[in-house]
Amino acid sequence: MTPDVVSVEIPGNRDDVLRILKRTGISGVPVTKEGKLVGIITRKDLLRKAEELQLGLLMTSDPMTVGPDVPLTEAADILISMNIRRLPVVEKGELIGLLSVSDLIGAIAHMGIQEEIRHRFTTSSSALWEETPLPLVGRIMEISRCDAIPILSHDSYLTGIISERDLIKHALIEDDVIVSDYSNGTDDDEWTWESIRDIHTISYGISKVQLPNKPVKKAMITDVIAVPLNEEVSECALKMKRARVDQLPVINNDKRMVAILFDKELIKVLLPQKRLDEITCAK
Numbered sequence: 001m002t003p004d005v006v007s008v009e010i011p012g013n014r015d016d017v018l019r020i021l022k023r024t025g026i027s028g029v030p031v032t033k034e035g036k037l038v039g040i041i042t043r044k045d046l047l048r049k050a051e052e053l054q055l056g057l058l059m060t061s062d063p064m065t066v067g068p069d070v071p072l073t074e075a076a077d078i079l080i081s082m083n084i085r086r087l088p089v090v091e092k093g094e095l096i097g098l099l100s101v102s103d104l105i106g107a108i109a110h111m112g113i114q115e116e117i118r119h120r121f122t123t124s125s126s127a128l129w130e131e132t133p134l135p136l137v138g139r140i141m142e143i144s145r146c147d148a149i150p151i152l153s154h155d156s157y158l159t160g161i162i163s164e165r166d167l168i169k170h171a172l173i174e175d176d177v178i179v180s181d182y183s184n185g186t187d188d189d190e191w192t193w194e195s196i197r198d199i200h201t202i203s204y205g206i207s208k209v210q211l212p213n214k215p216v217k218k219a220m221i222t223d224v225i226a227v228p229l230n231e232e233v234s235e236c237a238l239k240m241k242r243a244r245v246d247q248l249p250v251i252n253n254d255k256r257m258v259a260i261l262f263d264k265e266l267i268k269v270l271l272p273q274k275r276l277d278e279i280t281c282a283k
Contacts, residue, residue, distance in 0.1 A: 079104070
């Protein structure tokens with residue numbers, strides 16, 4: 001686990017969370033109240049609830065936790081079956097660490113697992129054109145529930161990859177004024193005294209997380225680390241750890257992308273095949 005946990009305290013500010021995620025590159029932070037864990041806020045929460053300011057409404061309350069002596073296999077099982085990326089580690093009610101998918105990848109990197117990634121861990125992936133606007137990229141990632149999307153040039157070659165981390169890095173806080181019309185409906189001429197009398201509007205300010213309207217090629221990672229289908233599990237984990245990435249494009253002999261390897265798929269190597277089959281059948 002990571003023992004020195006970056007966390008935020010209730011009551012707090014959404015903008016502080018955004019700054020932390022931008023500065024550290026982490027995907028989420030625990031939320032505490034008077035030293036006790038009460039929730040988790042992730043990059044997804046900030047992007048999907050763009051206008052929400054209160055941490056209590058942004059966070060996922062009462063997150064799943066584990067103790068410090070839980071085996072890695074059990075922790076991996078929880079992360080995979082619940083489709084989450086982090087587990088707060090709690091002892092005697094106190095938050096003492098955080099175990100993430102990235103931490104498990106670091107462990108796998110040193111296990112010397114020689115199994116090829118090929119078809120067991122790779123995932124088919126869609127891709128986007130490098131001129132696609134960032135707000136549309138964010139919406140597509142939200143709909144498809146993916147953490148990263150490869151980016152292609154006009155001639156179909158892989159030129160980059162965009163992830164939630166990159167979206168947060170380029171996200172801005174924008175202030176706006178919304179005008180709501182509560183006028184009574186009327187068929188009268190708009191210039192009559194009755195119509196003027198029934199006009200009621202309310203103006204209020206909002207602050208929201210906004211992605212700038214620029215092409216994805218301006219925000220994507222261009223120094224992409226790709227792997228072949230016959231790459232070994234621990235070698236892929238080591239590359240992810242060193243590059244601090246959550247995914248690796250998979251290429252064929254012609255250097256064309258054929259799939260993508262996500263870290264949350266790679267940690268399945270920690271589960272026995274019987275348990276993996278049970279999770280697959282349940283989905």
